[in-house]
Amino acid sequence: MPDTRLDLARIRAARRVIDPVFLDSPLYRCEALERELGCRVSVKLETANPVRSFKGRGTELVVHGLVERGERAAVCASAGNLGQALAWSGRDHGLDVTVVASRAAPAAKLDRIRALGAHLELVDGDFEQARARAVHLARERGVRLVEDSLDVETCEGAATIGLELADAGPPFDAVLIALGGGALATGIGHVLKSCVPDTEVLVVQPERAPAMARSWRARRVVTTDSADTIADGVAGRFPIAEVLADLLLVADDALLVREESIIAGLRLFLTHAGLVVEPSAALGLAAILEDRARFEGRHVAVVVCGGNVDLPAYYRWLGVAS
Structure with a gap:
């Protein structure tokens, strides 16, 4: 792939360096979510490790x-x-x-x-x-x-998730990836576009922290004055030009979702998948909820990128007593 900092051979070699506790994370179809969302949903669970994130x-x-x-x-x-x-x-x-x-x-x-x-x-x-x-x-x-995302190691480490998605069997119709600084999105996207190019790479960011998505749409760095979202893990304001350049090569679309949709995604993960996840991990479900017609009948993989939750805030978002 031209003009990118990432290298598929290095990404494959990275699996020999990364502690196995982070590799081959669970990937499974979640039929309970499918009944709610109207599409086939596979969950790539990046919380089943010692730091509960990718x-x-x-x-x-x-x-x-x-x-x-x-x-x-x-x-x-x-x-x-x-x-x-x-x-x-x-x-x-x-x-x-x-x-x-x-x-x-x-x-x-x-x-x-x-x-x-x-x-x-x-x-x-x-x-x-x-x-x-x-x-x-x-x-x-x-x-x-x-520096997360700027350091290519952080992108190529995340890219090993893409290898696991690409090797899972028949290609997914789309993969939904949380977009913050860009390491996760560029890493997974690079592998998918290299190995299963027909899979749609969709990156998702909150409307209230939109800097990287706006930059993707404008094809230039766009900064914002604030990043006021419950999805703290993706709440940057100053995109990195080198990361944006990588993202422009691999993302098919950059979606923005509302806070209420993120909360709805958290609730769906809890009630239909038994998963307590942080708001950044619910961005993919939020995107499906906001545009069901786009995903109807398709097989979609959702990367659950983190599960480090501040429980009092989590209970408050879901409107339940702690």
Whole structure:
């Protein structure tokens, strides 16, 4: 595939580096969801691992490279899941990991980062303020700044999910992927367009955090002043040009969904699949709910990208007592 940072041979080789605990995640048809949505639905469950998100696939590659080069420390900004994954991957290699996050990040994610032994620094503001602080710390200390989506390892780690989807059997008609910084979407999309090009790659973002989707539509970087969504894991405001370039090669459409549809997706996952997922993981179902006719009768795969839920907020979204 021309003009992309990703490489299919490296992605295949990544499976030899990534801890098997993150590989070959469950993929299954969920008939209970199908009755509600009017299409065949397969769930790719990226929460059945020690960090409860897909991020460990990428951080395994990052840490492998750091250790090979003899580097002993790394800094990242995180909405929560990347920080957990980097802490987990770095822990067994004696890596000194510092994670910078917003004070507004879900408490459950912050607690888990601490529990995994990383140094956690909290800043006021949103993820973009955390990113600015992480850049400063990395420069000050002279250590590796791990930038999700910009670092190709995070994209190629996520791309191993695409290998598993492509090898699952008859190609899916469409795959729905949460869109935030872009590592998940570009990684999976690259493999699908390389191996099963007729599968439609659909990326989904909240209407209230639309920067990357707007950028895809405009074919240039579009920033936003705010990112006010319950889907905190995809709430960036400043898309990365290099990642957008990769995304433009593989995404067939970029969809925006309403907050109420995300909540409806959370409820469907709980009541019909028995899954407690974070809002970013419900974006795919939200997209189906908002355009049932588009998916009617088709076989759709939905990537459940994370399950690190702040339970008080989760109960509030679903309107149930804690």
